[in-house]
Amino acid sequence: MEYCSSQAWPEAVRQSSVGRAKEELIIGRDTMSELQTLLRKAPGERGSSEVDLTNKVLLAIDTALSILNSGDWKFCDVPVGSPSSVDQKMEDPAGGKRKNPVSKDRRGGYKRRKVAQTWTKLTATQVDDGFAWRKYGQKEILNAKHPRNYFRCTHKHDQGCQATKQVQITEEEPPMYRTIYMGHHTCRDTIRAPRLVSDSDSYPDDSTCLLNFQSSDASPTTRKQGYGAFFTSSISSAHVKPESDLTAHNLSRSSEYIPVQSPDLTSFESSGPSNMLAGTTSGSEYGDVISGVYSSCNTASSDDQQSLNMDDFFVGHDFEDFQFDEELHQCMGT
DNA sequence: TTAATTTGACCGCC
DNA sequence: GGCGGTCAAATTAA
Numbered sequence: 001m002e003y004c005s006s007q008a009w010p011e012a013v014r015q016s017s018v019g020r021a022k023e024e025l026i027i028g029r030d031t032m033s034e035l036q037t038l039l040r041k042a043p044g045e046r047g048s049s050e051v052d053l054t055n056k057v058l059l060a061i062d063t064a065l066s067i068l069n070s071g072d073w074k075f076c077d078v079p080v081g082s083p084s085s086v087d088q089k090m091e092d093p094a095g096g097k098r099k100n101p102v103s104k105d106r107r108g109g110y111k112r113r114k115v116a117q118t119w120t121k122l123t124a125t126q127v128d129d130g131f132a133w134r135k136y137g138q139k140e141i142l143n144a145k146h147p148r149n150y151f152r153c154t155h156k157h158d159q160g161c162q163a164t165k166q167v168q169i170t171e172e173e174p175p176m177y178r179t180i181y182m183g184h185h186t187c188r189d190t191i192r193a194p195r196l197v198s199d200s201d202s203y204p205d206d207s208t209c210l211l212n213f214q215s216s217d218a219s220p221t222t223r224k225q226g227y228g229a230f231f232t233s234s235i236s237s238a239h240v241k242p243e244s245d246l247t248a249h250n251l252s253r254s255s256e257y258i259p260v261q262s263p264d265l266t267s268f269e270s271s272g273p274s275n276m277l278a279g280t281t282s283g284s285e286y287g288d289v290i291s292g293v294y295s296s297c298n299t300a301s302s303d304d305q306q307s308l309n310m311d312d313f314f315v316g317h318d319f320e321d322f323q324f325d326e327e328l329h330q331c332m333g334t
Numbered sequence: 335t336t337a338a339t340t341t342g343a344c345c346g347c348c
Numbered sequence: 349g350g351c352g353g354t355c356a357a358a359t360t361a362a
Contacts, residue, residue: 135339137354150353154338166353 028060119181122170126177131185133165145171155187162186 035053121129132154141148146169153161163185170176 134337136356138340139352139354142351148352152354164353 024060028057031056031060117183121179121181123177123179124174126167129165129179129181131163141168144168146175153185153187155185159187 031053035050035057038050038053133151134154134156135149136152137150138147139150148166148168151165151167153163155161162183164182166180166182168178170178
């Protein structure tokens with residue numbers, strides 16, 4: 001298999017990716033400043049726009065991280081070329097490694113991809129990352145209570161998007177949903193429409209959201225679709241059913257458990273970390289504590305993760321303490 | 335009818 | 349050889 005080298009990737013592309021990420025982070029910083037000003041006002045004077053601002057901040061951060069997470073400008077372990085170079089081998093019986101191409105029930109012939117950049121997300125709920133995923137497998141894992149579920153991007157075939165993810169309920173108490181993203185989305189479906197604001201203008205007191213910006217990796221960008229295995233922000237955030245196995249049924253039809261607070265809820269454009277914020281509005285109604293820990297495969301244990309408690313972050317915190325530039329540098333490894 | 339999920343089989347890697 | 353990741357036919361759902 002062929003892997004890219006940092007030299008192989010056009011410098012201009014890398015520069016533009018970094019530039020776009022910086023622009024998003026700048027937007028986030030500016031919005032944060034705006035939010036800071038807002039929070040200094042008396043609660044009665046604020047209106048509901050603080051929710052708008054927090055969503056805007058999270059969108060900017062999320063977008064920036066997604067760009068950085070693409071890894072193309074920095075990492076060299078991502079398979080190169082159109083999907084393509086991998087898929088064509090896998091799907092072309094003539095070029096593939098299949099022993100028995102004439103078999104009608106020939107399943108499983110595949111060429112395992114080498115190490116791709118991974119990104120792990122640990123959440124208390126099934127968090128909507130906004131991408132269109134299709135489940136392609138489920139596997140009982142040795143010494144694991146819960147099966148591991150395998151998802152690939154819906155646009156794998158039409159756009160050759162190589163992104164996959166694995167979702168598994170951890171053994172911990174309480175159970176958490178560990179989502180491992182592998183590779184990055186190359187599909188155009190990642191282009192997001194402007195985020196709409198949640199139906200609630202209040203921020204729950206009991207909600208906690210942990211974000212780790214320590215690594216250069218990030219959660220993927222998102223785009224909502226409302227069918228099949230596509231998660232929705234309302235679903236992922238409001239629904240907590242950790243006692244059940246993470247079957248495709250639970251994933252794709254968890255809306256059964258979701259009280260619809262707003263008719264427009266399922267049409268929201270949302271994304272990873274920001275969902276968790278938006279989700280707290282509905283989730284809190286059930287006493288959920290929404291938490292998510294993002295970590296890259298390069299950051300070992302969660303013990304040394306630097307997390308931002310979003311409660312403190314958005315309620316009564318002096319935002320001047322937040323060194324956004326420092327975070328940016330960490331993110332870009334500069 | 336179309337698209338997503340299920341599930342057994344297959345294969346690469348350790 | 350076993351485990352885990354992927355494929356794809358069969359099944360199910362919209």
